[in-house]
Amino acid sequence: MKKIVFPALVLIALTLFSCKKYDVNGNLIKSYDELQKAKWILGEWEKKDSLGMLKEIWTTQDDSSFVGQSYYFQNEKDTLHNEQIELVQDGDNLFYRATVKGENNDEAVSFQMTKSEDSLLIFENPKHDYPQKIQYKLMKNGSLMATISGKQNTKNSSESYLMQKKK
Numbered sequence: 001m002k003k004i005v006f007p008a009l010v011l012i013a014l015t016l017f018s019c020k021k022y023d024v025n026g027n028l029i030k031s032y033d034e035l036q037k038a039k040w041i042l043g044e045w046e047k048k049d050s051l052g053m054l055k056e057i058w059t060t061q062d063d064s065s066f067v068g069q070s071y072y073f074q075n076e077k078d079t080l081h082n083e084q085i086e087l088v089q090d091g092d093n094l095f096y097r098a099t100v101k102g103e104n105n106d107e108a109v110s111f112q113m114t115k116s117e118d119s120l121l122i123f124e125n126p127k128h129d130y131p132q133k134i135q136y137k138l139m140k141n142g143s144l145m146a147t148i149s150g151k152q153n154t155k156n157s158s159e160s161y162l163m164q165k166k167k
Helices: 002-016
Strands: 043-049 052-062 065-074 078-090 093-100 109-117 120-124 133-138 144-152 155-165
Touching (some): 052 078, 052 155, 093 120
Antiparallel strands (some): 043 052, 043 155, 052 065, 065 078, 078 093, 109 120, 133 144, 144 155
């Protein structure tokens, strides 16, 4: 009897003190650690130049996703580019999803996170026409560098946008 009781107690203890968290009803509480690593992206970012203004606005939608809007306009009237974006954690994976009206049948294009650090997020989709890589880097001065890159018409291409956080 003692041989069975001790392993059973160890198994029960391991179950109770495992890394997973449960609510008072015994339901598994999901954790969204990958999304939380990206919380520094939340807020309103902008880049003004002589041609117009680029804006990205990120907010929390729920415990597993952030939503955003990226748009570029001239003269505060003429919108030249507008896309709906979101960061969604699905299981252990974080995805960047972009939807541009009039492109890709108005369906989102997904990029999976391939690298994350305290101030760096890299998302890739090698099957997308352009870009295949999207990178966000929080700079030491608090600005945000967004870079899209990949092959465009068989040539390597890269575009970077340095944005400041709006207060």
